Amino acid sequence: MSEGQTTVRRPRSSGCGDSSYRIRVKVVQVAYGDDEPVSDRIDRVAALVCGLTDADLIVLPELWAHGGFASDTWVDRAEPLDGPVARAMSEAARAAGAVLHAGSIIERAPADAARAPEVRGLWNTSLLFGRDGALRATYRKVHRFGFGDGEPRLLDAGDRIVTTPLTGTDGCEVATIGLATCYDLRFPEMFRTLLDAGSDLFVVPAAWPAPRVEHWQLLGRARALENQSFLIQCNTAGTHSGVAMGGCSQVVSPNGVVLAQAGSGPEVLDVQLDLREVDHYRRSFPVLDDRRLGTPAREAAPA
């Protein structure tokens, strides 16, 4: 981005009424343990989502069906993009009449898909459905958590960033959603890349453990504030595979204010957002216009 280039992008489509930009978001902080069968959990969460008929956007956590830290089960539980979780979530989005970020699944590549021998064909993949139940976007987690174990041992890393338009009931494009998952929150350069791709609303599902929940809260506020964007974080509650989850899902405004925050148990946050606040704030405090990328900052000084 060159100096002085504005990051204020809206309006994207003409004819959007003021009310199109006011959206109701439900953040579903799902709690689970080790005893509930996956199929029961899918039914339970699907029924909950189906009942959220007054929402525009519903968000679920990372790997809520397959188990965020249940890595010993992932290979068995992995499913394709049209597997049981995706089918149930497609149906639930349609029943609720809302855009549904269904958190993530362990995605298994189709058996007949050609791939290099070093590619395992398993990813931590987020799914976003439209109000009609169609799968609109998928995002394979880029930064794998586990320090050599867990995700890096079992899963492939995603290799692309993903943005997707959020459209109102009238078809107007009211925001650009930037997708990220859990550990990605620690990598500010990824959020800058999403910003440069047009994002003004980040959605981050997670299975973030209780001992580091303050990082989760702090990093979420930082990513929202430094990119002057809304940020919706949906964490997991309960304890599974011996790991206590931190809860504290939150919704953060473009100037870093926490608009809503969950406790440590199961909970549904209910938040009204006016998406025009992004442009208002970026105009009133145009810090993003002062970025200095492209200057020869990396040139080595002569010895």
Ligand SMILES: NC(=O)CCC(=O)C(=O)O
């Ligand atoms: N599931 C995750 O990505 C966990 C991330 C985490 O615990 C951390 O960054 O800390």
